[in-house]
Amino acid sequence: MAIPTLALGALALSGAPAMAADGSYQSTLGQINGSSASGTVTVDVTGNQAHVVLKVAGLAQTFMDAPYPHVQHIHGGAKGACPAPGADMDGDGVVSTTEGAPSYGGIVTTLSTTGDTSPAAGLDLKVAGQGASYTVDRTFELNAETKAALEAGTAVVVVHGLDPATLSAAGQAAKSDLAPTLPLAATSPALCGTLAVGQMSMPVGGADTGVAQGTSGTDAGTLALGGGLVLAAAAGGVYLVRRRHSGSAA
Numbered sequence: 001m002a003i004p005t006l007a008l009g010a011l012a013l014s015g016a017p018a019m020a021a022d023g024s025y026q027s028t029l030g031q032i033n034g035s036s037a038s039g040t041v042t043v044d045v046t047g048n049q050a051h052v053v054l055k056v057a058g059l060a061q062t063f064m065d066a067p068y069p070h071v072q073h074i075h076g077g078a079k080g081a082c083p084a085p086g087a088d089m090d091g092d093g094v095v096s097t098t099e100g101a102p103s104y105g106g107i108v109t110t111l112s113t114t115g116d117t118s119p120a121a122g123l124d125l126k127v128a129g130q131g132a133s134y135t136v137d138r139t140f141e142l143n144a145e146t147k148a149a150l151e152a153g154t155a156v157v158v159v160h161g162l163d164p165a166t167l168s169a170a171g172q173a174a175k176s177d178l179a180p181t182l183p184l185a186a187t188s189p190a191l192c193g194t195l196a197v198g199q200m201s202m203p204v205g206g207a208d209t210g211v212a213q214g215t216s217g218t219d220a221g222t223l224a225l226g227g228g229l230v231l232a233a234a235a236g237g238v239y240l241v242r243r244r245h246s247g248s249a250a
Contacts, residue, residue, distance in 0.1 A: 022046050025150055027157055027193030030082065033094050034166040035059065035190035041157050043074075043195060045150065050142045054111055057133040059190055060163035067131035070190070071110070072159040073119075076149025078105030080156060082192035093168030096177040097160070097187050104156040104192065108145040111136055111157070118143060129159070150195060159191035 022045055029039035039056035060068045083100040090099075107119040112127035117140050129136060142150075149155035162185040164172050174184040 024198045025155065025195040026198035027195050029056065029157060029159065029191040029193035031058075032082065032100070032189045032192050033162055033171075035162055036166060037159070037191050039159065039191050039193070041193060041195070042198070043150070043155075045142065048141055048147075049139060050146075051139045052111060052136065054129075054136040054157070055134075056129065056159060056191060059129075059132050059159065060161055060185075061132040068161055069125040069128040069130050070159050070161045071125070071128045072136075072157065073107045073111060074109040074146055074149065074195070075104040075106060075156045075158055076108040076145060076152075076154045078154060078156075079103050080105075080149075080152070080154035080194055082156060082158075082194065083189075090174075092170040092174045092184070094162075094171040094174065094184055094188055096184060097189060098177050100158070100189055100192075104158055105149075105154060108149050108155070109143065114138070153194075153196070155195040157191075157193050157195060158189050160187065160189050161185075162188050162190050 025043040025045065027041050029037075029041060031037050035058070037056060037058035039054065041052065041054045044051040054072065056070075059070055062068055079102065081103045083095045083103040085095065087095045087099045087103060109117050110119060111117070111129075112124065113129065113136055114127050115124075146155065164183055164185040167185060171184055175181070176184050176187045
């Protein structure tokens with residue numbers, strides 16, 4: 001079943017180019033908003049090329065009876081940090097996307113499973129990570145903003161999309177800060193980690209090797225740039241994101 005169009009206002013950064021030093025930038029991703037998820041990411045830089053390996057588990061599993069598409073990015077240009085619970089300014093128990101932005105900044109690279117990795121073209125559900133667990137392993141050319149963020153220590157990886165059941169009662173009742181017709185869970189961050197310089201690892205595989213999904217893929221539709229995030233079926237209406245219960249098939 002095709003998943004409808006999802007639009008999200010993206011924070012794109014502009015800044016002076018800066019070459020990131022060759023080396024490995026790594027992070028252990030921590031859960032945000034009670035997601036119970038976990039993950040690791042390594043970005044190995046050689047010249048203007050980056051080999052990225054992102055592994056996640058425990059994310060929200062399904063959306064409209066298909067694998068949940070999780071958009072994921074390298075953010076930069078702000079504090080280079082993941083938001084603390086105190087970033088929840090409205091007291092609903094959830095750090096929303098906009099509440100977290102002062103900590104991690106705007107999108108500098110989209111960690112897509114294939115194709116374009118720029119902020120403008122990267123918000124596409126067809127190339128988002130899908131399901132509860134998956135691995136993205138690919139090589140691509142770094143843009144100037146991502147190089148600058150890595151060099152400055154402000155590069156942060158964020159994976160979006162929550163299971164509403166993990167939120168507080170107030171959070172479950174709240175609407176998205178980006179699109180009031182949506183539940184807050186649909187647009188909020190689930191995993192976050194700051195990329196720090198680590199030990200260089202050996203390159204593995206060829207360029208643009210793509211993704212290994214923990215669940216089967218799906219025709220997820222397009223996540224387009226726009227003023228807000230909107231989930232709507234062709235026939236109209238808004239759909240909640242949900243996780244299957246343990247007794248259901250994946």
